[in-house]
Amino acid sequence: MDPLGFEHHDHRHCVHAALAAAEAHCARHRLNLTPVRRRVLELLLEGHRAMGAYDILDHLRAEGLGAQPPVAYRALDFLVSHGFAHKIERLNAFIACTHPETDHTPAFLICRGCNAVAEAHAEPTRGMLGRAAAEAGFEIEQAVVEALGRCPNCRKAEEAPCA
Amino acid sequence: MDPLGFEHHDHRHCVHAALAAAEAHCARHRLNLTPVRRRVLELLLEGHRAMGAYDILDHLRAEGLGAQPPVAYRALDFLVSHGFAHKIERLNAFIACTHPETDHTPAFLICRGCNAVAEAHAEPTRGMLGRAAAEAGFEIEQAVVEALGRCPNCRKAEEAPCA
DNA sequence: ACTCCATATGTTATGGTATAACAACAGTTG
C-alpha cells in the first residue's frame, strides 16, 4: 500500500499533518469538526486509498461512533463539501484530499491493478473541454476528471512477473 | 427537451440516422444487434438524455422485451462496449453516443438545471492531466470527464425569470 | 440430420450504494 503519488512516504506523519491542518482550517472558518467527522477523515487518511461509505461505516460501528448509513454519508458529505475529501465517481468511493486549502479542481489517476488513486490537478475550463463549453454557452461549475489505467508499480509487476 | 448540443434539431431524423448507422456498423463488424439491444439504443436515442438502467427496463418490460435488470444491463453493456452509448458516472445513467464510429474519448457537459447532457471531445492524455500522468509513470487507458454546470437555456431562464 | 459450441436471453436471488423522513438532543442567542 503506497498510493496517492504512487510512491512511499512517511505515512504516519502525513496523517497527523493533514488532520492538524483540517483542525486548524475548521477553527479558522468556524466549522464544526465533530468526533465522527474527524474520525472519518482520519480513517480516509490512514487508509490512504479510496474507501466505500460502508467500509467507513464498519469502522464507525466497531468504535461505537454510529451504526447507520446516514452517519457515514453525512460525515462524508461534510468532508467533501469542505474540500477535505473527494468522491471518486468511478469507484463509488471516497478519498482524503492530498492538498486541501489549495483551491483546486481535482483529477484522479486510478490504477486498475491495485486500486491506488493519485490526485492531480486539472483545469477543466481550459483546453478542449473549456473551448467546447464556451462555444455551447455552457458554464462549468465543477468537473469530474478520472483517468483509469495502470500505475508504475503495476506496470513494472506485469513486465517482470517475478512474484 | 432539447439536449445534447443544447440546441433544437430534427430529432426524428437523428434517431433514425443513428439507428441506421448502428445497424450498418454492426453488419460490417459481425456484431449482433438483437431486438433488445436495438430497442435499448432506440430508447436512448429517443430519450435523448441520460437514462437510468431501470428507466430502460421499465420500457422493455412494458413491451415484453425483458423483465429483469440483467436484461437491461446486458444490452447497455453491449452498447457501451461497442461505442454506441456511454455511461455517465456522475448520474449512474446512460446516454446514446452522438458521434459513434469516430474514435473518441468522450467528455460530457451535464446541466444541473435540466439534466441535459452534451457530448464533447476530450484528449485526456494531453494537457495538465497527461503531463501529470507521464511524470508519475501512469499509463492512461481510459478517462471519465464530466463537467457539471448550467446549459445556456437554464442560464437564460435564471436571468429572466418570466415563468 | 445431429452434435457441439458459442452467444444470447430468462430468472432468481442477492449485494452494494444512497437518501427520505422524522425523533432527539446540544448549544447559543435573544
Place this chain on the structure above:
DNA sequence: CAACTGTTGTTATACCATAACATATGGAGT
C-alpha cells in the same frame, strides 16, 4: 426560558448492479 440552528440517531426504503444458473437459438463441422 423559548426559539432556533445544527448535529446525531434510527427506521425504512429506494436505487443501482451483478452472480449464478437455466434455457434457448443459430451456426460449424461431420
